[in-house]
Amino acid sequence: MVEVMDLEWWVITYLTALMIPYVISFFLYTIRMFKGPTLPDRVIAVDALGYDLAAFLTILTILLKSPIMIVCSVVLILWIYSLDIYVAKYLESKELGG
C-alpha cells in the first residue's frame, strides 16, 4: 500500500479545525441563557449546552491521546437530564396543588 499522507497528522489537523464551530455554538447557547425571559427558556439552553459539551469531550479524548477520559461525558449526560426532571416536577406539582 503506497502511503499518501500520514494518518495521524490528517486526523489531528481535521479535529483541531472542527473544534472552533463548537466553541462558537457554546457561546450562542450562553447568550440565550442570559437573555431568556422565562425559566423554561433557561433550562432548555443549559440542556442543549450540556449535551453538546458531552459530544465535544468525546472529540477531545482523541486529541489528548488519553483513553480513560471518555467516562466523563456519560456522567455529564445523565446528570444534565436529571436537572430537566427536577424543574419539570417543580412546575407541575405547583399547578396541581401538591
Place this chain on the structure above:
Amino acid sequence: MATLLDWALVIIGQALITIGVFCDLAAAISMLRFPNFYTRLHALTVGSVGGAFVPIVGVAFIAAGSEFLGVYRWFLAGSSLVIAVVELLLAGSGSHAIARATHRAKAAPTQPIIVDKLEEERGG
C-alpha cells in the same frame, strides 16, 4: 502503516462529525432567532440528536481506524457507541418532560399563535 480499511473508517467518521457540526451551528443560531418557547424546543432536539448523537458515532469510527492510539482504541470505540445510545434515549425524554410541565403550569406565554388544540381539549 495505515491500510485501506483504516482510511475508509476515518473518512466515514470525519463525514459524520462534519454533519454534526453543521446541525449544531444551525441549532445554536435558531435558538436565538425563534420567537417562542415552544418553537425553541425544536432547536433543542436538533442540537441534541443531530449535534451530539451523530458526532459520537463518528468518533467511534475514527477511533476504530487509528493505529496511533495503541491497543486502547477498541475501548474508545465501544464506549462511544454506548454513550451515543444513552444520549439518544435521554434527549427525547427530557425535552418531553419539560414541555409537558410548562404547558400544564402555563409558565411560558404562547404568544404568536393561531390555534391551540391541546388547550381546547383540556377545557381551558
Place this chain on the structure above:
Amino acid sequence: MDYVDLIFAMMGLSALLSVVATALAIRSKDLLNAVIFSSVQSVAYALIYFLLLAPDIVLVYVAVSVGIYPLILILLIKKVGRYETKQNWEQLKGGDV
C-alpha cells in the same frame, strides 16, 4: 495553529463564563434562576477540570454540583417561596422571628 494554544484559550474562556454566571446568580431576585446559573457555573468548571486531565475530579464535581445540589435547593424553594421580597428582608433585619 497548534492545538495546545486552543486548549489554553478554551480554559480561559470558560473561566470567564463562570465568573459572569456566578455574579448573575448572586444578584438575581428569582431563586430558581439562581439555581440554573449555579448549574452553568458547574458545567464550565467541569470543562476546566477535563482540560487539566483529571477525570476523577470531574466525576465527583458533576455528580455533586449538577445532580444533588439543585435537588436540595429546589426542595427548599418549594417550602420557602420563589421570590426574594423586601418583606423577607425586613423580617430578617428587624429581629422579628
